[in-house]
Amino acid sequence: EILQDDIVDETDVFVDVDNQVKVSDGRAFRELNLGIFNPVWKAKGDRLSSEEISAISKHLVSNTFQDEHGMELSQRAVQWLVSSSEVRHILRATPLGVEEPHSCDIIYRRGVACTSCTLILQGKLSARVGKEGFPSMLGSFSVLARDALKPEHFLPDFTAWVSTQSARVLVITRDNFLRAQELNRNESALESALCQLAEDAAGERSRQMGKLRSVAPAARDASSRCVGSLMNCAPFTSVLPSSNTPRTRN
Secondary structure (H helix, E strand, O other): OOOOOOOOOOOOOEEEOOOOEEOOOOHHHOOOOHHHOOHHHOOOOOOOOHHHHHHHHHHHHHHOOOHHHOOOOOHHHHHHHHHHOEEEEEEOOOOOOOOOOOHHHEEEOOOOOOOEEEEEEEOOEEEEEOOOOEEEEEOOOOEEOHHHHOOOOOOOOEEEEEOOOEEEEEEEEHHHHHHHHHHHOOHHHHHHHHHHHHHHHHHHHHHHHHHHHHHHHHHHHHHHHHHHHHHHOOOHHHHOOOOOOOOOOO
8 A cells, every 4th residue: 555645753844845844843943952862962051161171270280289288180180170070050049138048058068078179160158167157258269178079088167158149160079089080190091081071072062053053043934933923913113113202312
């Protein structure tokens, strides 16, 4: 038996290509997330630029990952650590002017074990230090809980929370730091790991460019539909200001 109907599968956008008849279930506006098949294309909420990675790495090499702290890492190892760490954009839930922070704004609690340190990129954090709760304000490039990266159990002696409307921070975990130490002892493995991160970044940029290219035609179609709707409205000149209408000067 010969089928007379057109076969439309789940990937088709057009029912009739020659007459430009599209499938009417809205699939033309859907985004296919290919990242589920390729981990290189997985979506990232925030990614550091190469300039940020370079500046942050130099700062951490000079001030944090030194031999005197027992945490020495090479410049390349720190670059891997920074690149592989998570960037978080935190929005303050506590109303500005309220002194006692909401629990969701608190990043560290005094006496509560933690396994990650935080580098402030943008915004500010407030802290109460020690039993006396001495107040402190921390800004960009401040590092909190550095010793949480060491293998020993770490209990912070401070409570810290987001004090500005938003803050952007880099979170470095103990596991990532220990991995960076391993790579620091194996130059070839370190270079291979850095190359892998570069490939991941290139894949993410490719995915974003593909998304922009796919959105552009849809935006043009939506714009055309809006213009068409306005042209069908009666009368079009009624939405324009009259020449006798006084205009307000700014």
